[in-house]
Amino acid sequence: MVEIAIHNLTIEAENGSQLSNVDMTLQSPNVAAFCSDDPLFGETLFALLRKRGQPTSGTIQINGQPLKTLRHPEKIIGMLDDLKIKDHWLIQKAIRQAQKSSDHSIDDEQAELILKQFALDGQHSIGSLSLDQKITLRIILLLVKQPNVILLDHATDQLAPRHARAVWQLLRSYAQKTDALILMTSSNMTTMMSCADDIYYFSRGYLTSTRHLHPRTGVDCVITVFGTGFPIETAQRLGAHILEEAPEETRFLYAGNIQAILPLLEQSTITDVRIEDATVEDELMTY
Structure with missing residues (x-):
């Protein structure tokens, strides 16, 4: 299990985003969505979790350890920004690069099975893929590395609805099978309600409400x-x-x-x- 405990967190980020006196505890396996009136909310919070910024006050702990003492948060917390891929690469090479960058990546057979779910061929070049396929591939590469925590900031907002549903089915399955924690933002309320286990509502930087979604909750x-x-x-x-x-x-x-x-x-x-x-x-x- 992985746990992120945030206590009395306040920040006024350079991008104009802010969080005020935030207290919440996030535990795996779970998909947690953040619904905010601030379009930069995810960018701000996720940067803090990767030690790319400093809070004005408050603390963040991961599995009981203060985040500020964690030397390499990127080893357990994965983001799409971590992935450096090039259009002229074959998909297979991108998979290899993801495997090399992690101490506990999935093997070739598992990666091949995931690619097949989305009709992707390891011998195809990344440059030949559609936008939906490129976004999907980047998410697959993140899963190949098997991080304990995944941060997805509006990651699937550009996907066609049918494609987004398939990607989130994969992500939810990953969270359950690997006991992972997935934190997400989206401008699409339907996506959040369809994919998340819990929604955290933020208005003007304050946590106003937390809502647990039951399997039959449906979409508002x-x-x-x-x-x-x-x-x-x-x-x-x-x-x-x-x-x-x-x-x-x-x-x-x-x-x-x-x-x-x-x-x-x-x-x-x-x-x-x-x-x-x-x-x-x-x-x-x-x-």
């Missing part, structure tokens, strides 16, 4: 109801969180089974209903 949506007569109190009992309310328009975040709320939307005085995926901004208005 935002429902906008036009017209009158919508039974708000009943909806709230079913899991609705009101975001905006006007005389003939009600907008709310819904975290339950969508089938349960549908009968409430069938009032004759309701003229229209719009259902959309929840955004980071919607979530931070609630949690």
Whole structure:
């Protein structure tokens, strides 16, 4: 098991990002997502975990050892930035380089099985790959090194949804099988809710809420109801969180089974209903 304990952490980073009095303990196996109104949140926190910055105050411990005394955090904490690959390389060479850079990397057979899951051939050049394939390969190379902790800052945001789901299925399997801890950020709320075990909500640098996601939690949506007569109190009992309310328009975040709320939307005085995926901004208005 790996544990990261953060106590009373405060930082005002050069990039303008800040964290204030943060306390949290992260344990493997787990995928933890950070939902923040600061697009540089991941960059700031992950830099601290790799000793690329200094907090204003507070402490970080990894497996009980103060981070500041850990000589080579990169040996247990992996980031995509660690990987140096070139377009003219064959995929096979990139795999070899990843194996050489780690004392406990996976073997050739295991690496080949992962490549096959994504229709990647070790004899193909990296330059011939599509953007989705290049992003996927970089994540695979990180897994080849088998770090105890993986930091992914908006790593899959550019992937097509179907491709992102496959990559996260691989990452979640890795976390469970190797007892690893994966920390992630994303601008896509659906990705975070589909992939994470826990979500940590941050607003203006403060940790405002922690939410454990059960396997059947599903993905939050935002429902906008036009017209009158919508039974708000009943909806709230079913899991609705009101975001905006006007005389003939009600907008709310819904975290339950969508089938349960549908009968409430069938009032004759309701003229229209719009259902959309929840955004980071919607979530931070609630949690």
